[in-house]
Amino acid sequence: MKEFPSDIPLLKGCTIVIIGSNHQSFHLLEAEIYQLGRVHRFTNHLWAVNFMKKHHPDVIIVRNTSCEITLYRLLQKHLCPLVTPTVLITPKVEKVKGALGWHAGLVDVVSDVVSSKILKQKVVNLLHHKLPPELIAPCSYLDDMTGAFNRAVFDKDIDRAILYHRSSNKPISVMLLNFDYFCQFNAAYGYKKGDDTIRICIQSMQMQIRRPYDALYRYDTNTFALVAPNTNKANGRVLANKLLQSLFSSQIEHKNSPEHYVTASIGGVTLDTAIAVSSADELLMSADNALLSAKIAGKNRVAWL
Numbered sequence: 297m298k299e300f301p302s303d304i305p306l307l308k309g310c311t312i313v314i315i316g317s318n319h320q321s322f323h324l325l326e327a328e329i330y331q332l333g334r335v336h337r338f339t340n341h342l343w344a345v346n347f348m349k350k351h352h353p354d355v356i357i358v359r360n361t362s363c364e365i366t367l368y369r370l371l372q373k374h375l376c377p378l379v380t381p382t383v384l385i386t387p388k389v390e391k392v393k394g395a396l397g398w399h400a401g402l403v404d405v406v407s408d409v410v411s412s413k414i415l416k417q418k419v420v421n422l423l424h425h426k427l428p429p430e431l432i433a434p435c436s437y438l439d440d441m442t443g444a445f446n447r448a449v450f451d452k453d454i455d456r457a458i459l460y461h462r463s464s465n466k467p468i469s470v471m472l473l474n475f476d477y478f479c480q481f482n483a484a485y486g487y488k489k490g491d492d493t494i495r496i497c498i499q500s501m502q503m504q505i506r507r508p509y510d511a512l513y514r515y516d517t518n519t520f521a522l523v524a525p526n527t528n529k530a531n532g533r534v535l536a537n538k539l540l541q542s543l544f545s546s547q548i549e550h551k552n553s554p555e556h557y558v559t560a561s562i563g564g565v566t567l568d569t570a571i572a573v574s575s576a577d578e579l580l581m582s583a584d585n586a587l588l589s590a591k592i593a594g595k596n597r598v599a600w601l
């Protein structure tokens with residue numbers, strides 16, 4: 297078998313993420329991968345997802361005997377389709393092959409009895425065929441300023457969330473969060489400080505969002521959307537209040553706000569059996585109306601429809 301030399305410039309500095317249990321037999325299998333570039337290994341898939349949001353890997357290898365499908369769904373949710381080639385190593389190749397993931401960047405499913413040399417060669421081939429960055433850039437899925445998912449991802453996810461609700465009957469809470477008195481903030485501290493403040497606030501809110509399928513998106517300028525599947529109205533309100541509480545307790549000075557600190561308002565709506573909406577637009581209009589009620593009622597609060 298002809299091998300690509302692994303020291304050619306293309307492979308230098310590549311980033312490979314391996315996700316999966318930390319068993320000794322896997323170390324043997326993965327040993328050759330470590331020669332290819334910077335390898336980051338995670339046993340916790342959420343840590344891996346957080347890492348990958350910041351440092352876009354060139355290849356992902358998922359290795360987990362018990363829950364490949366759950367793990368893969370999670371990757372599918374958090375990573376932009378087709379951007380990062382993903383190889384799944386599993387004892388159940390045939391089962392997984394027919395299941396899912398192909399449209400989301402999965403390029404190969406290999407058995408866990410594959411040899412380490414073949415695995416390495418597969419990864420090298422992927423690195424060679426990876427799209428150049430200028431072609432990948434338009435597929436970006438994160439908002440550059442805050443690291444939240446961007447509007448394009450939101451538009452797809454909200455439609456998917458509504459379909460999921462229809463087929464499962466499980467509730468979905470959707471919130472719109474808008475910073476208060478932000479025009480005055482910019483006027484007092486400058487636009488650059490305004491940008492930095494939005495970034496810090498959103499990053500600290502991300503820490504409060506613990507459930508893996510909850511996601512935060514930049515919806516429009518200084519408005520952010522949170523979609524929380526399997527979350528009823530009561531729990532949605534709890535989460536919204538937790539976010540506002542954490543923002544307020546950060547005590548970021550805002551001398552032109554009556555609260556003296558940066559605050560935000562949230563409008564929420566829960567899609568459940570009591571509410572029938574025909575489209576994402578209708579759902580978002582309800583969340584927007586709730587946001588307006590929170591603003592009219594005095595800001596720094598949650599209003600729910």
Ligand SMILES: Nc1nc2c(ncn2[C@@H]2O[C@H](COP(=O)(O)OP(=O)(O)OP(=O)(O)O)[C@@H](O)[C@H]2O)c(=O)[nH]1
Pocket residue numbers: 474475476477478479480482486487488489490491494517518591595
């Ligand atoms: N620094 C900064 N400012 C932004 C950004 N996006 C929007 N803004 C500013 O936010 C202000 C608009 O926010 P609005 O929510 O419409 O109005 P507001 O002044 O916050 O008033 P309320 O929402 O009623 O409290 C404008 O001054 C925008 O320039 C951004 O990315 N960075």
